[in-house]
Amino acid sequence: MVLLRNLGLSSLTPSVLELFAAQGILTAEDFVAHELHKVSAAAGQRSESSEFKEAVAELLSYLENRQGGWCNGFELSQKEVRYLPLGCESIDNLLRGGMQEGTITELVGVSSTGKTQMCMQAAAHAAYKLRCSVIYIDTCGAFSAQRIAHMLGGMLGSLVQVEEQRDGLTLAMKSIQRRAYFDIFSVLAFLQDLHTTLQACAEHSSLRLLIIDSISSVISPVLGGNHSQGHALMISVGQILKKLATTYKLAVLITNHTVAGDGGQPKPALGGSWKSVPHTRLMLSHDSSNDVYTISSLKHTSLSCTKQAAFRVGRAGLDSVVGARRISE
């Protein structure tokens, strides 16, 4: 709860604050919850009405800057939704085009279900096919430049000239910036620095994809036990990731491990507080009998939870498995 008088806005003079208080508005939350036309009508009958209007305008612009802008339904419907494909047909079809820019996509799965392979595939495809920059935060040492090079090799195969292939590979590899951080403090500090950097030069930045593999490796160790600040740190990471995604229209891809849920079934780790952070949650599994990986939606704004896609992990990246079993359309 932020008291209006503590916001430090010049237009919130004692008489204006008194006017707000008379309407039961003491905090920024009270202001947002009240119907503006009723408050303005009440203020219009007072001598300070012009002072009051100025305060309302300043307050609205303050809140807009802090909250990322107000949007009505019409404006929202006009906004173009952009997707960042992963370059694996079955997964891109499942996601209606790929990872949605401006949102956080979380891959959940037990060990060896293809989370890291999917992250590297997304990085290689974004860097080469979409010619954009990628930041890859590696918290468990799973990133492999050689593996990315193999994946790029598969994508470059269509280029006839050897020099063209070499230049394409070099350019794409240079567009993927890998950072290795093994604790939550370093990750948080890096994300905050990234926010500051983008604030200064977002329009010149070609960054479209931010990957963290894995987020749970750095959060889990600070939850519970002697770490009284662990929960707050987790929330801070979630907030900065959301801010980066929405403000700079980044596709944010993170991975999370699983814990045993009801009946021993795997469920996403990090608990209920983290659940609201990713906009999309995808569960991965692996069938070792036919070496097929399956991906299904646990949470998506416009996708049925019963849809699935299948793929195989090959030398040159992820290959679609066509005709995968679908529980229901």
Ligand SMILES: Nc1ncnc2c1ncn2[C@@H]1O[C@H](COP(=O)(O)OP(=O)(O)OP(=O)(O)O)[C@@H](O)[C@H]1O
């Ligand atoms: N070059 C490759 N060719 C074919 N399969 C590969 C290749 N590299 C890795 N794999 C397979 O991909 C599978 C998935 O590995 P991946 O590292 O993506 O799992 P993960 O879900 O990230 O696991 P963890 O949670 O333990 O990090 C592995 O079982 C491995 O057999």
